[in-house]
Amino acid sequence: xxxxxxxxxxxxxxTGQSAEPGTARQLSELARELQADLTTEAxxxxxxxxxxxxxxxxxxxxxxxxxxxxxATTVASGELIERIDRMQYETGEGPCLDAARQxxxxxxxxxxxxxxxxxFAHQAAGLGVLSVxxxxxxxxxxxxxxxxxxxxxxxxxxxxxxSTGILLASHAALAxxxxxxxxxxxxxxxxxxxxxxxxxxLMERYKVTGVQAFGLLVASSQAVNRKxxxxxxxxxxxxxxxxxxx
Amino acid sequence: xxxxGAGFSLSDGWDLSGLTLAELWLRYLALGGTAxxxxxxxxxRGLLSPDSHQHNxxxxxxxxxxxxxxxxxxxxxxxxxxxxRPAG
Numbered sequence: 649x650x651x652x653x654x655x656x657x658x659x660x661x662x663t664g665q666s667a668e669p670g671t672a673r674q675l676s677e678l679a680r681e682l683q684a685d686l687t688t689e690a691x692x693x694x695x696x697x698x699x700x701x702x703x704x705x706x707x708x709x710x711x712x713x714x715x716x717x718x719x720a721t722t723v724a725s726g727e728l729i730e731r732i733d734r735m736q737y738e739t740g741e742g743p744c745l746d747a748a749r750q751x752x753x754x755x756x757x758x759x760x761x762x763x764x765x766x767x768f769a770h771q772a773a774g775l776g777v778l779s780v781x782x783x784x785x786x787x788x789x790x791x792x793x794x795x796x797x798x799x800x801x802x803x804x805x806x807x808x809x810x811s812t813g814i815l816l817a818s819h820a821a822l823a824x825x826x827x828x829x830x831x832x833x834x835x836x837x838x839x840x841x842x843x844x845x846x847x848x849x850l851m852e853r854y855k856v857t858g859v860q861a862f863g864l865l866v867a868s869s870q871a872v873n874r875k876x877x878x879x880x881x882x883x884x885x886x887x888x889x890x891x892x893x894x
Numbered sequence: 895x896x897x898x899g900a901g902f903s904l905s906d907g908w909d910l911s912g913l914t915l916a917e918l919w920l921r922y923l924a925l926g927g928t929a930x931x932x933x934x935x936x937x938x939r940g941l942l943s944p945d946s947h948q949h950n951x952x953x954x955x956x957x958x959x960x961x962x963x964x965x966x967x968x969x970x971x972x973x974x975x976x977x978x979r980p981a982g
Contacts, residue, residue, distance in 0.1 A: 863947075864975055867976065875961050
């Protein structure tokens with residue numbers, strides 16, 4: 649990393665708080681530069697930092713991911729964000745969850761008077777946060793993500809905040825989609841390897857073809873109602889092809 | 895060898911799962927499949943006739959979606975061998 653310029657600082661510069669005409673272009677350049685050589689987590693961290701400096705009104709920012717029942721604030725500009733995100737998850741309501749599940753963008757100008765999420769709003773206002781702006785990053789089968797911006801003042805966010813925020817959210821969404829695809833492919837490769845080994849064991853043991861060996865794994869999967877990868881892993885580890893108890 | 899079961903067709907099972915083609919193909923890939931996403935879609939929709947091995951890989955890919963949710967194997971297989979008796 650020696651001698652590497654800080655791309656965020658370079659793109660954001662020292663121009664202050666407001667979104668300037670060149671911001672969209674700067675952010676696109678930032679995204680290109682970052683995607684070239686940063687991990688997804690580092691990229692998301694830079695996007696969160698850029699959200700605080702570039703989105704008018706934003707004081708805090710974070711990216712939240714929900715996968716099944718697992719909830720994680722992956723990157724946040726401070727501890728307050730993790731507490732607020734967790735409040736939403738625990739109460740089962742809030743702008744981040746609405747944005748992630750249903751809408752592209754959700755905004756609240758004063759949580760003291762917010763009727764959509766009364767329990768969350770009451771708790772967040774108790775921490776001094778009054779304005780919220782959330783953007784959907786992606787919404788999958790059982791997982792979703794959102795970029796959340798917060799401010800202590802009421803009505804902190806305007807139309808310019810939304811347009812700048814959407815740009816950052818789209819860059820974050822692209823980065824996360826790429827990471828999810830990569831993770832999915834790695835899992836698939838791992839599974840193929842395990843199933844390949846298991847087929848080899850069965851081919852040798854029963855003198856069958858690879859297609860027949862696959863059939864045996866499927867028969868076992870069906871008989872004990874477990875996934876093929878689990879059947880293969882058990883076979884490779886123990887030598888036993890799972891069958892139902894007699 | 896058992897014959898076709900009374901379960902769902904590939905196409906109906908796929909619809910029931912709600913998987914996208916990308917999700918289905920990734921699951922098929924994880925099982926060792928080598929056909930392209932387009933070919934998997936054509937097999938699943940009946941535009942091409944898969945051999946029993948391709949059929950079973952796609953059926954398994956769909957069925958595993960349901961196993962993940964605590965359900966059984968709703969999509970039927972073709973020509974699955976009987977399991978050997980456990981030794982001992």
